Amino acid sequence: MSGVNKAIVVGHLGGDPDIRTGQSGKRVASFSVATSEQWRDKTSGERKESTDWHKIVVFSDGLVDIAEKYLKKGSKVYIEGKMKTRKWTDQGGVDRWVTEVVLQAFNATIVLLDKREGGVTPASDEGDYGSQRSGAADGSRPVVAPRGGSKPAGAPGADMDDDIPF
Known part of the structure; x- marks a missing residue:
């Protein structure tokens, strides 16, 4: 029996x-994504928040290009990949482990959830965001912009000066 290994981080x-760029000449992107949850403490009524950090590693050529061109500190993103834990030995001889969300080949996605500069105003909540997926040459699914007032690239009347790479 096989299992499912799918990680989604927003x-x-x-x-x-x-x-x-690795020794083989293949480019790799890496970054961290913060997820937060908020709640009100039942005893004190005080508002609390907890933040988790997720290491993301992108091996897919098309998604490395998207990350390089469009992602920056503070960008809101939807990431879909798979969890991988790797082990290495540090310089002091101590074994170390790290768990990462890996985006590689098929079933890897980056969705940009921020508004595009000079474009659409941001949606009022995450339910208003959508994505338009377009297959990259390597089978990954780079993703672009929020739904709203903009038209998909290539649609009649779409802005041909759009900076989206497809």
Whole structure:
């Protein structure tokens, strides 16, 4: 019996993506995404918040391009990939582990949830956001802009000066 390994993270980038080129010449993007939850403490009535940080690693060429061109510190994103834990030994000989959301080839997605500069005003809540998916050459699903007043790229009347890469 096989299992399902699918991770979905919706949050804000903690910093600009780090784009590196490996020994093979293949580019890799990495960044962290913060997710927060808020609640009211039942005993004190005080408002509380908890933030979790998720390491994201992008191996898909099309999504590395999207990350490099469009993601920046504070960007709100929807990330879909799979969880992977890897182990290494640090310089002091201590074994270390890290769990990451990996975006590689098929079933990997980045959705930009922020408004585009000079474009649509942001939606009032996440239910107003949507995505238009377009398959990249490597089978990944780069994603673009919020729904609302804008038209899909290529639609009649769409702005041809749009900076979306498809």
